Amino acid sequence: MTVDYLIVGQGIAGSILSYELLKKNNKIFLIDNYYPNSSSRVAAGLFNPVTGRRMVHTWMANELFSLAHSYYPALEAELGVKFFYPLPLHYLFSSVKESNDLFAKFGDMEFADWINPNPIENNLSDVQAPLGFLELKQAGWCHVGNMLEAFKNYFETNQCYLQEEFNYDMLRQTSVGWEYGRVKATAVIFCEGARATANPWFGHLPFKPVKGEIITFRSDKLSLASIVKQHYWIIPQGNRIFKCGATFDFNRIDETPTTQAMNELETWLTKTVKVPFKVINHQAAIRPAVLDRRPLLGEHTACKNLFIFNGFGSKGVSLAPYLTGHFIDYLSHKSPLLPEVNHLRFQPGK
Numbered sequence: 001m002t003v004d005y006l007i008v009g010q011g012i013a014g015s016i017l018s019y020e021l022l023k024k025n026n027k028i029f030l031i032d033n034y035y036p037n038s039s040s041r042v043a044a045g046l047f048n049p050v051t052g053r054r055m056v057h058t059w060m061a062n063e064l065f066s067l068a069h070s071y072y073p074a075l076e077a078e079l080g081v082k083f084f085y086p087l088p089l090h091y092l093f094s095s096v097k098e099s100n101d102l103f104a105k106f107g108d109m110e111f112a113d114w115i116n117p118n119p120i121e122n123n124l125s126d127v128q129a130p131l132g133f134l135e136l137k138q139a140g141w142c143h144v145g146n147m148l149e150a151f152k153n154y155f156e157t158n159q160c161y162l163q164e165e166f167n168y169d170m171l172r173q174t175s176v177g178w179e180y181g182r183v184k185a186t187a188v189i190f191c192e193g194a195r196a197t198a199n200p201w202f203g204h205l206p207f208k209p210v211k212g213e214i215i216t217f218r219s220d221k222l223s224l225a226s227i228v229k230q231h232y233w234i235i236p237q238g239n240r241i242f243k244c245g246a247t248f249d250f251n252r253i254d255e256t257p258t259t260q261a262m263n264e265l266e267t268w269l270t271k272t273v274k275v276p277f278k279v280i281n282h283q284a285a286i287r288p289a290v291l292d293r294r295p296l297l298g299e300h301t302a303c304k305n306l307f308i309f310n311g312f313g314s315k316g317v318s319l320a321p322y323l324t325g326h327f328i329d330y331l332s333h334k335s336p337l338l339p340e341v342n343h344l345r346f347q348p349g350k
């Protein structure tokens, strides 16, 4: 089989990239090990333009969010599956000082696109919010697991998907490109998420994987029509099911759920939610984060037509549509990559 691109990894990065390359009439072949604890399969899929302890709008928020809000609904229609849920996000103040500071900051016109100055309805009667809240616009969540299953079906139907572990030792460079078993490809693109640290060509890049844990709970009494965020977040999933997370552990990089994270999340939930709930699931996975918290894109410095598309950290949902378009322009038209995402920023002398 001869293709333009052999792609390794069917997380959110590899899926959207493969799909968009196919739509542009490229031949692709995608290999993924269907690992149940991949970052994309565990992720809660939250997207939120104003984040962090200092509540600043995220990197390239205008470009990322305007595209995401049109891209995902169109993708749902194309794949015939529902997975994108825009919802207001209510940020609960933790102190009077924080409330004063944030109201002063968000009075600024710069934030008019992100903050609703007059929240229409207060749906927070089941949640402790004694100091008030801010309502953020353009937020929501994406059921990434459902989206990936729809993509997998699509790739299988188009006979361009193989479920297996990619063996780096089998990849051979030829005079015209690359060969992997019976697949001959002009180029190879690696999208292995946090597993990229084992990649012989790109594993040296400064990944800084971060473990995250989330819990799923059921509450028959909790009525919530928005995402709630303070130290952690609660996302309503429908059918009385909610997700709560996520922890950040920079030291213990494995996929084992811990009692410590469970206690942290349950303690916060008990303080925040006024009604009974029951935890029904607890998961852990590793975010493919990078030292400077920006993605890693581009071609290998010594091996032609060997590419990386990775480093989406904790923001895969908001980054993937925009960076896919940006990367395809780079692959197809040699448009320059943004310096902040080009992996060459870590090359000495660059």
Ligand SMILES: Cc1cc2nc3c(=O)[nH]c(=O)nc-3n(C[C@H](O)[C@H](O)[C@H](O)COP(=O)(O)OP(=O)(O)OC[C@H]3O[C@@H](n4cnc5c(N)ncnc54)[C@H](O)[C@@H]3O)c2cc1C
Pocket (backbone or CB within 6 Å): 008, 009, 010, 011, 012, 013, 014, 031, 032, 033, 034, 035, 038, 039, 040, 041, 042, 043, 044, 045, 046, 047, 164, 165, 166, 167, 191, 192, 193, 194, 195, 196, 211, 212, 213, 214, 245, 246, 284, 285, 286, 287, 288, 309, 310, 311, 312, 313, 314, 315, 316, 317, 318
């Ligand atoms: C607990 C937690 C919560 C999160 N919450 C959010 C959130 O709310 N919002 C958000 O936007 N992001 C969130 N994230 C981050 C998000 O999951 C990532 O940004 C995104 O999923 C990364 O996608 P990816 O495709 O680069 O990597 P991955 O999802 O890891 O996909 C890589 C794929 O490649 C496969 N693979 C790797 N090596 C091989 C190999 N050798 N052979 C075959 N297959 C291979 C893997 O198994 C996997 O299927 C969260 C992450 C965690 C851990």
